[in-house]
Amino acid sequence: MSDQPRVDPPSQSGLTIYKRLLSYVRPYNRIFFIAILGMAVLAATEAGFAWLMKPILDQGFVDHDPSMVRMIPMYLVGLFVLRGLASYASGYGMQWVGRSVIADMRAQLFNHYLNLPSGYFDQRNSGDMISVIIYNIEQVATAATNALTILVRDSLTAIALLGLMFYHSGLLTLVVLLIGPVVGLIVSRISRRYRRISTNVQDSMGSVTHVTQEIIDGQRVVKTFGGHDYENKRFDGINRNNRRQYLKMASTQAASVPFIQLLAAVALAIIVFLATRDETANIATPGAFVSFITAMILLMPTLKRLTTVNASLQKGIAAAESVFNILDRDPEPDSGTKRPDGIRGDVQFQNIDFAYQGNQESVLKNISFEMSAGETVAIVGRSGSGKSTLVNLLPRFYDADRGRILIDGHDIRDYSLTGLREQVALVGQHVTLFNDTVASNIAYGQLEQVNKEQVRAAAVAAHAMEFIDELPDGMDTLVGEDGLNLSGGQRQRLAIARALLKNAPILILDEATSALDTESERLVQKGLEKLMENRTTLVIAHRLSTVEKADRILVLDNGRLVESGTHQELLAANGHYASLYRMQFQDS
Numbered sequence: 001m002s003d004q005p006r007v008d009p010p011s012q013s014g015l016t017i018y019k020r021l022l023s024y025v026r027p028y029n030r031i032f033f034i035a036i037l038g039m040a041v042l043a044a045t046e047a048g049f050a051w052l053m054k055p056i057l058d059q060g061f062v063d064h065d066p067s068m069v070r071m072i073p074m075y076l077v078g079l080f081v082l083r084g085l086a087s088y089a090s091g092y093g094m095q096w097v098g099r100s101v102i103a104d105m106r107a108q109l110f111n112h113y114l115n116l117p118s119g120y121f122d123q124r125n126s127g128d129m130i131s132v133i134i135y136n137i138e139q140v141a142t143a144a145t146n147a148l149t150i151l152v153r154d155s156l157t158a159i160a161l162l163g164l165m166f167y168h169s170g171l172l173t174l175v176v177l178l179i180g181p182v183v184g185l186i187v188s189r190i191s192r193r194y195r196r197i198s199t200n201v202q203d204s205m206g207s208v209t210h211v212t213q214e215i216i217d218g219q220r221v222v223k224t225f226g227g228h229d230y231e232n233k234r235f236d237g238i239n240r241n242n243r244r245q246y247l248k249m250a251s252t253q254a255a256s257v258p259f260i261q262l263l264a265a266v267a268l269a270i271i272v273f274l275a276t277r278d279e280t281a282n283i284a285t286p287g288a289f290v291s292f293i294t295a296m297i298l299l300m301p302t303l304k305r306l307t308t309v310n311a312s313l314q315k316g317i318a319a320a321e322s323v324f325n326i327l328d329r330d331p332e333p334d335s336g337t338k339r340p341d342g343i344r345g346d347v348q349f350q351n352i353d354f355a356y357q358g359n360q361e362s363v364l365k366n367i368s369f370e371m372s373a374g375e376t377v378a379i380v381g382r383s384g385s386g387k388s389t390l391v392n393l394l395p396r397f398y399d400a401d402r403g404r405i406l407i408d409g410h411d412i413r414d415y416s417l418t419g420l421r422e423q424v425a426l427v428g429q430h431v432t433l434f435n436d437t438v439a440s441n442i443a444y445g446q447l448e449q450v451n452k453e454q455v456r457a458a459a460v461a462a463h464a465m466e467f468i469d470e471l472p473d474g475m476d477t478l479v480g481e482d483g484l485n486l487s488g489g490q491r492q493r494l495a496i497a498r499a500l501l502k503n504a505p506i507l508i509l510d511e512a513t514s515a516l517d518t519e520s521e522r523l524v525q526k527g528l529e530k531l532m533e534n535r536t537t538l539v540i541a542h543r544l545s546t547v548e549k550a551d552r553i554l555v556l557d558n559g560r561l562v563e564s565g566t567h568q569e570l571l572a573a574n575g576h577y578a579s580l581y582r583m584q585f586q587d588s
Helices: 014-062 066-115 118-122 126-168 170-217 219-224 228-275 286-327 387-392 417-422 438-442 452-461 488-502 518-532 567-573 576-587
Strands: 347-354 364-371 376-381 402-407 424-428 506-510 536-540 552-557 560-565
Touching: 014 066, 014 126, 014 286, 066 126, 066 286, 126 170, 126 286, 170 228, 170 286, 228 286, 347 387, 364 387, 364 402, 364 560, 376 387, 376 576, 387 506, 387 536, 417 424, 424 488, 424 518, 438 452, 438 488, 452 488, 452 518, 488 518, 506 518, 552 567, 552 576, 560 567, 560 576, 567 576
Parallel strands: 376 536, 376 552, 424 506, 506 536
Antiparallel strands: 347 364, 347 402, 552 560
16 A cells, blocks of 8 residues: 555544543643642632621621621631632642643654654645644643633632522522523634634644745745745735734634623623612622622623633634644554564565555556665666655655565565664765764764764765864764755765664665765765665666666666666667766766
8 A cells, every 4th residue: 555644534523622632631630630629729719708798797897796806807818828829739730731731742743743654744844744733732732721720710610609699699690690591602603713713823823834944944045046025925925814814813802702791791780780679689688798799790700711711722622633633644554563684685676556645647657676685776767757756665655556575575564664764774865964963963863872983983984084074073063954064065975974874784875966066976976885885775866977887777767667787788778778878978
């Protein structure tokens, strides 16, 4: 089967997503429980403060009870000490759980990125993927901590305050409850709009990130070809769309909150009117009336927060959905169990067909050939003939649609991915270096298994020490982002040193010298000759002069293997290879 990303997973309900998000809290249940307990105590102290109004008024000011007058200040101080402890426990506890969840989700998503098939990256831009791990997961934090804190704390507070109000007057409390279904219906409608707009906001942020990254990476091209106006216009359109989506969110929130609050105010106005009528209020004492009104006033900001939490909650749910959509995608297929230890390096391609996702036409068509251990085979052909695609099948960056590839007589799908790739070294035209030291880049992936002497020996063999010794800090010199502090030839020699240090029995050279000048190519070629010794080597080359010494040359044309032989044999055959060779000779 080919390495093809599956279609987008179906949309899930907000409740389903939130339940899945809360599953990340399970490892932190103890702290989460303490935080919830703190919220419950906090809600109780809110209602407790309103309840204190009754004894303060009735027994303190009306009856002048001396014992109560002495106790009330102690009650108040104790209440707020308890409230402070509960507030700290709930606030810090929820933040601790929330940030832990975010760290776990980021680590899980990052690891999943490392294991997604190459076909997924072919169809996604890097800006969107970066935006998900940075921006979208941060929005999840809002849903996991702030929104949940408000939802739980204020819901408990509302229940406690309503319970106290019902204790004082069931009729007046009933008026408050009548507004609930109306508010709930409005919030439900607004929730769907919030979630839709939040998804658009996240998509627009991905576009902003993507275009910005392109400009940073390609700033020299922009400057050289005068692309300032074009890029400004392109970014302006994306930036305006991002602003428009945020304003839609702000407009929805700004319109919904006052409307819901107006409904609550109408209900509270009716309550105040009824509370002043003795025949309907049925409130026994002035203290009970003040306690009821206090609870009602405290209920107002609680309801306000509950009506505004929905915006944060829906943003978090929309962000979580985008994260889960990626996490639900299948990683690279890796069902092999065989460890390819001590392999010789015999390679066979048998009847290989391959097409990229979304393309009807196959890129490779019925390709078959064999390589003996230690043999060097060059693959040549016009651009688009399938050369790079063919070699990418060997380390299973993609899987063939039909046919199979064997190493030492075993199907490469029988090997574990890790084990298979340990046997393959790759040096390409575009060298990837990390913003680390020269030594760390050479020993990449093997930092704990090799010593400085081994790293230096690889650099010497790659003819890299000639420039490394001239760097300010030698092996400890930082190479800069993507190796920008080094020349193209220097980066290539570091890549060769990295491959030498890996010491894999199978080597892939993909246009390793095509972008170099003559002097750099000469130095790099020396390193390549050392690297190719006693290794099964697949060479892709645009310059046919670099493959004349290959044991065998394969010629691809439109995805088919049309010729095979040595340099002299192919020239004598006067076919595709001879035509390509004459064309390059004339250009030279």
